[in-house]
Amino acid sequence: MSQWIGTANKSYASYAMEELRRQFESISITQLSPGEAFLFEVPLEQEAVLASIKAEQPIFLRHLQPVDVVRSISADADDLDWLSDWIRLSRGKLEGKRAGVHVRKAEGSPYPYSAADTKAVAAAMLEQCGAEPEQKHPEILVAVYASRDTLYAGIGTPAEMLSDWPGGAVRFQKEEGQISRAKFKLLEAEREFGLDYASFRNAVDIGAAPGGWTSLLLERGLRVTAIDPAELHPSLLAYRTLTVLRKNAAEVSFQPGAFDLLVCDMSWSPMQMTKLVLDLVPALQQGGTAIVTVKLMHRKPLQTIREVKSRLSAAFDILGARQLFHNREEMTLYLKKK
Ligand SMILES: C[S@@+](CC[C@H](N)C(=O)[O-])C[C@H]1O[C@@H](n2cnc3c(N)ncnc32)[C@H](O)[C@@H]1O
Structure with a gap:
């Protein structure tokens, strides 16, 4: 069994879910951020899900975050301590790698820290694990999603997550005089x-x-x-x-x-x-x-x-x-x- 957070463009999550339902029997899906992000569970191990997604190449699933650990948000420093402990215990996946940290917060989440603060704490822990914190060209990503009541965290490569941007939201710098978006x-x-x-x-x-x-x-x-x-x-x-x-x-x-x-x-x-x-x-x-x-x-x-x-x-x-x-x-x- 494995759990994942799927993300699609706003209003297109239902199509991403439909693609996944066609791909995985016995999938169960829970909405996290209406029309955009959802939690899903399939009775397959992570490797089998990743292999299937790679083979099928979904159209609407923009981002795929593995859920390795879950915690009810306590909205205090314990949330960050938990995250640090989990990163420390994940040393085997991180050591010697350029590691990025992605933090996403759903609207209305009580998780009290900004993405920047969370990343700073995570980066310190990554260094302790022998990883090199790196945002631009990471080999491995630590991804955290804070919903309205729960923290979901997982580790995977940018290719496995379908993007090297948090939630697949690729940002480009708007240039002066740019003609159109x-x-x-x-x-x-x-x-x-x-x-x-x-x-x-x-x-x-x-x-x-x-x-x-x-x-x-x-x-x-x-x-x-x-x-x-x-x-x-x-x-x-x-x-x-x-x-x-x-x-x-x-x-x-x-x-x-x-x-x-x-x-x-x-x-x-x-x-x-x-x-x-x-x-x-x-x-x-x-x-x-x-x-x-x-x-x-x-x-x-x-x-x-x-x-x-x-x-x-x-x-x-x-x-x-x-x-x-x-x-x-x-x-x-x-x-x-x-
Ligand atoms: C979304 S805009 C394109 C924006 C453009 N890619 C950009 O980067 O600025 C769509 C354009 O398609 C043009 N268009 C629609 N039907 C067309 C047709 N039959 N032949 C040529 N252009 C057409 C419209 O005039 C409009 O300017």
Whole structure:
């Protein structure tokens, strides 16, 4: 038997739960933070659950925290003492490793310490255990979740927890003059899918305005063809590597194999988006990459995603399908042209 805390984007926890119910028989689930975080228990050991999650690659489960120990919050210094004792007893998992500490507090939790204070105490204990406290590139994570009455703590690698950010909430620094927050989606996709946009040469950006995605690709040195009937931010027009087509993407055509990267972030129905991307497939080189957001305005996101994937798989291998932290009513697909 093992216990876990699952986290999804706000309002999408029910879909993460649905994915897990399909994956694990006899799962029991309790809500922790409405619509977002939940506790689940399965009659399998941790290793078996991790292997299954790795094989299935859930879309909506953004973060997975193992629950190794549990304590009723006493809302005083005993909570921190307990945490320190547990870290000390976990020396075997931590010694000689770069270890990060993640602390999350549900709204209304009586746990009295800030994340910073908890991390400081945990870091001192990690040093005593022969671990090196490290937030940027940890090999192992100590994760603590304080609910409305209980502290849950567990140890795992960033890969096992599906993220190296607390709760999978990936934060990027907002830059001065940044054109749109949408840029964060493409940045997160690069991290999530292990890509390097600088390794591509010619990109087409479908539904490009106001230009957050286009700006990122231009900054990485790509030539970009941006398609959108709406206007791009004027700051982009100085790029000589940018071609702007102020058109509906259904009306454009290109030389075969003109691009090695296709990105599409249209606020359009998933099926129309799918058709449009498929129509533009000849313009993508064989083996070319596509990053596509799928809007989930409908009541049945799992079914929508299944249908979109099934249609796109006529032309693409589907290498990744995730709801990213920076996705709102949507998810992101990572595709490779067959
Ligand atoms: C969410 S915005 C894209 C934001 C963009 N990725 C960024 O980083 O700034 C969606 C865009 O899709 C465009 N769009 C919708 N339907 C389109 C179509 N058929 N052809 C081209 N662009 C379209 C809209 O005009 C809108 O500017």
